[in-house]
Amino acid sequence: MIEQLLFWVFAVLACGGAIAVVATQNVVRMAFWLVVSLGSVAALFFLLQADFLGAAQLLIYVGGTVVLLVFGVMLTASGPYTQIRTSPAEVIVGAAVGMLLLFVLVSSIGKVDWDEIADRLPATPAAPVNVDAAQWQKAGDQPAGSSASQVALGVQEQQGRTVRQLGLSFLGLRPDRNLVEGGAHGLAPGYLLPFEIISIHLLVVLIGAAYLARAKRRVVSEESPELS
Amino acid sequence: MPQTGDYLMFLLTTAWLLPLVGFVIEMYWLCWSHRLSKGAAYFAVGFIGAGFVCSLLALLIWGGATGWSALSGHHGADAGHHAAAHNDGDHAEHHADDHAVAGHATEHATPVKKYYAGTYYELARFGSLRLSLDWYIDSLTLVMFTMVTFIATCIHLFAIGYMHDELTEEYEDHEVHMHGGGHFSRPGRFYLFFAYLSLFCFSMLGLVLAGNIFQVFIFWELVGICSYLLIGFYIERNSASTAANKAFIMNRVGDFGFLIGLMIIWTSFGTFQFADTDSHDSPEAGLFTMIRGHDGRLDVSEDGKQVYLRDASGHRAEQNGQPRTITYLLLVAAGLGVFAGSIGKSAQFPLQTWLPDAMEGPTPVSALVHSATMVAAGVYLAGRFYPMFTPEVLLGIAYIGCITLFVAATIALVVTDIKRVLAYSTISQLGYMMLAIGVGGWGAGLFHLVTHAFFKSLMFLCSGSVIAGCHHVQDMSRMGGLRHKMKITAYTMLIGVMAIAGLAIPGTSIGFSGFYSKDAIVASALAYYELNNAHFLLFITPLVTAGITSFYMFRLWFLTFAGQPRDQHVYDHCHENPKIMTIPLIALAIFAAGCAWGGEGGPLFRLIADSELVPAVERVVSVGASKVTLPSHQGHDSDVHHVHATAGMLALISAFIGMGLAYLMYVQKSIRPSDIRRQFSSVYDFLLDKWRFDDLYEVMFVQPVHIVAAWCVSFDRKVLDAILHGSAKITVLVSGWDRKFDETMVDGLVNLVGTVTFSIGSSLKVIQTGRLRQYIMWIGVAVVVLFGALITAIPK
Amino acid sequence: MGEVGLNAYLMVGAVLFVCGVVCMATKRNGIGILMGVELVLNGANVNFVAFSRYTPLGLDGQTTALFVVVLAAAEAAVALAIALNFYNNHLTIDVDSGNELHG
Amino acid sequence: MSPETLLTCIVFLPAVWAIPLLVFDKEAKEAMRYWGVLGTALTFLLTLQLWLQFDTKTSEIQFGFAHDWIASWNIYFRLGVDGISLPLIVLTGFVCLLSMLASWSIDKNVKGYLMLFLILETGMMGVFLSLDFFLFYVFWEVMLLPMYFLIGIWGGPRREYAAIKFFLYTLAGSVLMLIAMLMFYFNSGRSFDLIELAKIATGTGKVATFDQTMQVAAFIMLFIGFAIKLPSFPFHTWLPDAHVEAPTPISMILAGVLLKMGGYGIIRIAFPLCPYGAQYAAYFLVGLGVFSIIYGAFAAMAQTDFKRLVAYSSVSHMGYVLVGIAVWKIVDGKTINRDYWTMGLNAAMFQMLAHGISSTGMFFMVGVLYDRVHHRDINKFGGIAQVMPHYAGLAAVIFFAGLGLPGLCGFVGEVLSVLACWNFSPLLAIISASGVILTAGYILWTLQRVYLGPEYKGPHPEALVEANSRELAIGYTLVVTAILFGVLPNLLFSPMQGSIEALTQSLATAYETLYSAAPAVQAAQLP
Structure with missing residues (x-):
């Protein structure tokens, strides 16, 4: 049971983090949400009895990659364009395509x-x-x-x-x-x-x-x- | 031990080659001496004089070897000849290594005459065919040698004086007018003249000495080129170089025939040798033996179409078991061919027109080359080749000679240029010689050749003396009365004139040389006419022409030396020439008067007749197409002997008539030449135009040749090159099409593909926004669409 | 809500994947796009490990996932370098300004 | 020197000699010329050495050797000499030396000129020395290109036209020769060996003899190929253009050596390889030769360009070669009077050599004038003998040699080939003999217009100075040679007699064999 619970928690966290990455406009915040999402995925790996992989995920991604990303953010965010807005139309289109893709994937998973x-x-x-x-x-x-x-x-x-x-x-x-x-x-x-x-x-x-x-x-x- | 033949060969070869050495020395005279030196002339005279001495020595040796049989006064082939033949036959047998073939087997009924022959060196050998340089010495050779060298010596001496004005650095030629006015002037070419003369002497002697017909041809051409060089000696005169060209080319026309004759002989007989060659094992027959055997007769088959050839022993030759024969007609053709060469060289009808033009050369040249020696070479050839002539050929020769002597004599009647009169008389006299040979008077023809050489060279030298004395005036109408100023010239000339006219003291047999020789010719012609009545022209023409000859020769003398001066200016400046010019005149005059002493019983005639290979004691009846009979002319019973007195008388009368007429017209002036000229103006003009032969040839040959030449060139240009250019153009055209096809079709196709691709690309490039996010979006859309399609399209 | 099965994990992977794709498609910031890539890779990794757990794939799935992780790290490094260069060249991190390759 | 080295040296010395020219300075013209003269002189000496070593007693190939070249196709580097090629080799060395000496007038790009010249000499030597058909063909082509450039670069105003015309004509001939070569190759069990092929043709080889149709076809192709070079009547129009435009020394080589290759090819290849074809076309050949004689003479007469006139005289003179080669009289399959044919072939060879001397000389003499006054219009000359007497004297001798004057080399070949012709056909013999009149006509007329007369009428009269010592040396060499061979023709006849005798002998036998094998084909033979 605990396993189920943990799964759901981390699954929600992973998905939510990912969605937050998409939704956020500020790059630093995006990085934060990404850390959340990736950490949750690492937890999922533990749940899937892939301890080494989970650990590697934490070390490399959360500890390495994301730090690297933040460095990148900092190095490049010196100008006035720290926040680059996406046009609403694009957001809508992107959301629509994403939904459709998700639908396709989920329906495929379900059908198999x-x-x-x-x-x-x-x-x-x-x-x-x-x-x-x-x-x-x-x-x-x-x-x-x-x-x-x-x-x-x-x-x-x-x-x-x-x-x-x-x-x-x-x-x-x-x-x-x-x-x-x-x-x-x-x-x-x-x-x-x-x-x-x-x-x-x-x-x-x-x-x-x-x-x-x-x-x-x-x-x-x-x-x-x-x-x- | 050297034999007679070796001595003769050595002497004559020396005499022959000395002028060649002289030629080389004189040609490069400027390398070791200077232009003004007379040394070249002395070299030339020295060498030719030495040649004369050698020839004379050879003649004496010959006489010694034959026991002077030729001069013994006997008629016919008598005991003396027998003895000589015997002697030599023995020699040949005892000394097999002797090159000279002397005589032949003595068993034959009719012994043949004697000759020496041998080979200098081989030119080429092809299988059994052999070409070589040979020598052939008989009495005719010796006489010719002596005559040529003697006359040449005299003329060389004369030329020293005559060409004196060439001894200068600035020779002014009054006949050449330059563009800018004034006369042409050049350095003198004294040495060159003697170099050419020496070369000519070498060639002429080589021609006489030649031991085969091919060698004759070689030297034939060489004398031709010497004649060319000498006629064209004044190279700056257009008339001279044109005359030289004309002479050489006309000679070449004759040589064309000669060459055909040679081809026939070469192919039919396989040899060019006159004499038999004495190779050790199998003697090969020469031409004369092949055709005449040892008995001097043609061996004609019954049907008259074939002539059997003989081998060296005089029997019929065999080849592969078949008797060797030659078609009779081919033999006639060969004879006519060789005679064509003679026509060219001796300026016979129809090739006579070059000789008068050849008078453009210096007068000594005219004397030596164009009267005494080279032009006589044609007659010499006809004489030398006589054994090869069939009666038909002889008839042709006779008619050619007959026409020539008449045509030339008539032209000589009206010509006023002193040298041209002599030139036409030369042609006419050569015609006499040909006629004589043609009617069977072999000895008479060659006899006349020698006597003519003397008196004609004398007359030419006299005319040269006159020309030199009058400062290059040649027109007789401006002369007259010169005998007062030029005594030696005038009277030596008179001797020459009387000699050529054939005058003698009537009733006796004392006369000038021309009397004897012409007498012999007319006698032969009369004998021939008696046997062949159809050919009466061969007798009438020479008889009448004898008178004409006498007339125009005396006309010449009267116009030049007698009467009153017609041009005082010329007369005043006229003078007798120095001794170096008059002494040769006197020497020649002596011979012109007396060389024929004794006539047909005399030494000269007998010496010549000694070498006749065809029997002369009997008539020869033709078996060919023409039914002619040649008279016998040796011995007391011969046809010629019977008519001799008659003929002599007729000829003498004719000559006296001519002389008398000339006297009446030009001295007595009882008949005025201008009246006659007016009376027969058309005939006069016709004669003055030299029977219009030059015009005829111009129209018949010269112009057509140029037209054909132009055709050939335009054929090259307009047909052959046009074909080439046409094919080139077609190729270019085709390649042009090819290019067009390439450009429009192939390139077009490729370009089309390119264009289409490009336009598609450029229309598609709108999609390529270069915006990363858009691409990702599209990828997402595409995945969705594909999956959607997959799911909907593929049923479960 | 029954036992957690393969499908659940696959769903999570799918969500992560889709989020990554959408992130890439909408973010104008180069770093954001990088993050999208990371998300996509993580989604895939989740699937690999899930298959490793629930199918006979066994350790192969994990191994592959391991490769992907390493690869992603390297990719991040390269991508950041590119981003920096991009920034140096364009003085911005906006990927829309990097449209030199448009047709 | 061993024969093998000697032959190889003769062929390749000139080409090798050309290599050091590369290092010469461009402006060191004199030095390069002397270098070139030295090279040709050495080659000439080598050819003389060859003559000395040559044994005139035998008719066989001497100094022959063969090395593998392209062994898989049976192609060998095979050289050798016999009496037919020897005189031509010596002539080539001689003419090349003289034309090299005459090359002082070339002032443009001397280095390139000399190099091409030397390569050309290698090509020519190779043609005469090679006994392998393929090698022969290669050398034949090797010779072609330098000639093209020599005419095309150093020639007169219309040089490109002339060079291309020359090139195309020769190339057309080469193509025909190539086809014929391959026919022989495949019909002989793959052999290019000329000696072996000749043996096969005479029926004594390893395989069966070539059949009659093939022989006729091959002969026609070979003959056209060689007749272009010769040149014979319808194929001669390249010659005047090439001669007129080529610089003097190249004209000398063209006339002196290149034309001989046509005759040499016919004697060495066309006749021995197809005796039946040769006999089949003999009458036509002689007729063509006779026509060339007359035609060339007529065309020469109408020329106003001095060089063109000499070029046409070459056409005329080479006609005698053709006549001499082909006077092969056959009656009922038997050769009649073979000696006359032997004589004709000898005469043809002699005529080629004599023409090599006289024609070279004539072009040289024209060149001497052209160098001075830069025009060749005969009608604008005149009086040359007054200003340049020494030169004019030499020129007159050379022109007389061309005229066929006895005592000079031109006479022997002409007269002997005409004499040999009567046996073959009296009619053709008479026509060919009439050439003597025309020849005399145009040569004397030319002499008169150019050398005689009081004064020079054309431009640049001041440039007319007496020939210099170099020119006189060339002139005297030619004159002395002309006289020497005119007086002692046996000098040239003796080396070639044996080979030619053997050639006619074997051909006559071969024809007899072929004739008796299939007499039916005789019906188609020409009259």
Whole structure:
């Protein structure tokens, strides 16, 4: 029950925060509401037993990204245009389109029978054959899954403690899968290499960003009208 | 051990090549001496004089080798010849390595005459065909050599005096008028004149010495070019260079025929050699042996269409088992072809017109080249090639000669230029020689050739003396009475005139050289007429012309030397020439008077007749198309001998009539020439226009050639080039279309696509507002619409 | 109100997503647009994690979400740099003035 | 020097010699000219060395060698010499040296001129030396381009027209030659070897001989290709234009060497490779030759441009070459009097060489005048012999050589080819003999108008000074050569006799074989 309650609280907070971001005109306030929304999402992650992800969300988003955003706000808000108004027509149109989109999405979500979809999913390489979707769904609740292999691996799947599992899955060891029966390969695909590659990429991107962000005034500002 | 032939060859070759050395030295005279030096002339005289000595020596050696049989006074091919032939036959057998083929096998009934021949070097060899430079020496060669070198020496000497005014840095030519008025002047070209003369002597001697007909052709052309150079010596005179061109081109017309003759001979006989070649294993027959064998007769097949060729042994030659033959008509054509060359060179009808124009050259040239030697080369060739002529060819030769001698003599009647009179008389006399050869009087023709060379060169030199004395006045109508001032010239000239007129003391056989030779010709003609009555013109014409000749020659002498001066100015400035010019006159006059001493029994005639290859003791009856019979002319029973006295008398009468008429008209003045001129004005004009040959040729040949030439050029330009240009234009046109197609169709299509794309783009660019938020909005709208469509369109 | 299911989370994700989109579409402020992007990414992340919890996707969903988070951080850095440059060039953060690419 | 090195040097020395010219200063004209003269002189010496080493006793190819070039297509770098090509090689070296000496009058862009000149020489040498059809073709084209530029850049006022005309004509011929070459290539089991192809044509090769239709077709194409170069009557109009517009030294090379390639091609390629085709067209060839003689002479007579006149005289003179080559008399499949044909071929070769000397000389003599007074109108000359006697004397000798005066080189070739012609056809022989009159006519008339007379009538009379020592040296060299070969023709006949004899022998045999194989086709033969 508490879980339900928490869900609703945070769900409302997340959605409300998001709506507030949209509705607010002041950038600083928008940033605040964004923090609220993102924090709520982190809470939702906890509820979804993704502890590590939730923590990462808090650290990176709320602690990093949003601070960065605020910096941006401050750096750019020195001029007279701190508040840039949107025309009412645009707001109305935007709201209408948003509503429609929301309607489309919600109706889609409602129309899909997710259990059936999960059944129809292709037998992912190591999906345990003897465990049906419902059972599997509950596996999160019950420690020590019925799979002997999981036991053999010494993985104690505890509620929300996903750091170790995520780390192993990065190496290709999947506690949530039956690797013995399902795969002749021994190991599932790991994420370590992609992660490293992405890390390098991102590093490059960040260096590029730092380069771009260097404060330098345009010397010739008259060129822009010609380009338009 | 050197043989007679080697001696002869060595001497004559020396005589032949010395002038060439002289030519090179004189040509580059300015490199080692100066313009005013007479040295070049002395070189020239020295070399040709040495040549004369060599020739004379050769003649003496020849005489020694033949035991002077030619001069022994016997008639016909008698014992002396037999002995000579025997001797030489032995030589040939004993000395197989001797190049000279001397005589031939002695077993034959009729022994042949003797000659020496050999090869200098080979020009080319193609399989069995061989071209070489050869020498061929018989008595005719020797006589010609001696005659040419002697006359040339005299004329060289004379020229030293005559060309004296060229010894200057500033020679003023009074006949050339410049644009700005005044006369043309140039540095003198004394040395050059003698260089040309030397080159001519070399060519002429080479022609005489030639041992094959091809070599004759080579030197034939060379004397032609020398003649060209000498006629055109005064290169600044347009008339001179035109005359030189005319001479060479007309000669080339004759050479065209000559060349055809050569082609026939070359293809039919495969050799050009006169004499047999003495290769060690198999002697090859020369042309004369091939066609005449050893007995001097044509070997004609029964139907008269083929002539059998002989091999070196005198038997019928065989090739692949078949007897070698030549079509009779082809042989006639070859003969006529070669004779065409003679027509050109000897200025016979119809190519006679160049010779009078050639008088543009200096007078010594006229004397040497255009009377004594080169023009006589045509006669020499006809004589040398006589064994190859069939009776039909001879008949043609006779008629050509007959026409020529008459035409030229008639023109000479009216001409007043002293050199031109002599020129026409030269043509006329050459006609006599041709006629003689044509009627079978081979010896008579060549006899006349030699005597004529002497008296005609004498007369030319005399006229040159007159011209030099009168300061280049040539018109006889401005002369008269010159005998008082130029005694030597006048009386040597008189000797020449009497010689050419053929005068003699009636009743005796003492006369000038021309009497004997002309006598021989008329006798041959009469004998021929008696055997072939149809051809009476061949006798009447020379007889009448003898009178005409006498008339115009005496006319010349009377007009020039006798009577009163007609132009006092000329007369006053006239003077006798220095000794260097008169001595040659005297020397020549002696020979002109006496070289023919003894007539047909005399040494000269006998020497010439010695080399006749065709038997002369019997009649030759033609088997060809024309039924002619050639008279026999050797021996006491011969046809010619029978009529000799009659002919001599007739010719003498004719000559005296001519002389008398001239005396009456120009000295006695009992008949006034102007009356006759008026009476026969049309004939007079016709003659004065030289029978209008020049006009005829101008219309018939010169103009058409120019017209055709213009056609050719315009064909090139208007047809060939037009085709090229047309195709080029068509190509350009097609490529123009191509370009248009490219521009309109292909480019248009591409442009259309471009334009359409562009206009669509520019109409769509309105949407591209560049506003980020709008795009996002559109994305949202699009997602909604797509989903809506998806959901509504796809049924569950 | 029954047990919280997959659909509920998906709804939340959808709301976040739509808010992000609307935010991007209406805000003239560049920073606001950035925030919209963050919202969209969060919406997606919610979905990933939800699927990870309720479907056989398992840890793959979380892993992907993790990637997205990292990516979003980097993106924010880059976007801010761009925003700063934009500001330096236009002396404003109004994205409507950045319409040089209009047709 | 080994034969292989010698031949390679002869071909490539000039082109290699052109490379150092690049480093010369643009204004160092004298130095570059001397360099060029040195190069051509060395090449000429090499050709003389070749002559010395040449064995006149044998008719075979000498110094032959072959290297792989494009082996997959059977193309070889194959050079060699026989009696037919040797004299032409020496002539090329000779004429190139003389025209290089005559190049002092070129003052515009000397470096480029000399380089093109040297490359041209390489091309010409290559044509005469190569024994591979493909190589021959390559050199043939190599020669074409420098010539185009030499005319087109250094020529007279209408040089572009002339250069393009020359180029197009020659290119048209090349295309025909290319087609014929490929016909032989594919009919011979893929061979470009000229010797091998000739063997096949005479029926002694590795594969069956070329059939009659193909021979006729190939011969016609080859003949047109070479007749353009020769040039023969309907294809000759490029020649006057090219000659008139080309600078003097290039005219000398054009007349002295390039025209010979036509004749050489016919003797070396067209005849040996298609004996049947050659015999098939023999009468036509001789007729064309005779017509060219007469036509060229007539056209020359009507010219007022001195150079054009000489150019047309070339057309006339080269007619004798064609006559000499083709007097191949056949009766009933048997060659009649082969010696006369051998003589004709020899005469044709000699005529080419003699024309190489006399025509080169004539163009040079015209050039000397043109350098002084800058016009070529015959009617505006006159009296040259008065102001330039030494030069006029040399010119007269050279023109007499062109006229065919005995004792000078022009006579031998003309007369012998005419003499050889009677055996083939009396009618054509007579017509060709009449050329002697016309030739004398136009040459003497020209001499009269240009050299004789009292005074010069045209512009720039002050420029008429006696020839300088360089010009006299060239003139004397030509005159002495003309006299030497006129008096001792055997000097030239002796090296080529053997090869030509062997050629006529093999062709006669080949034709006999072909004739006996299929006598039916004879019906179509020309009279």
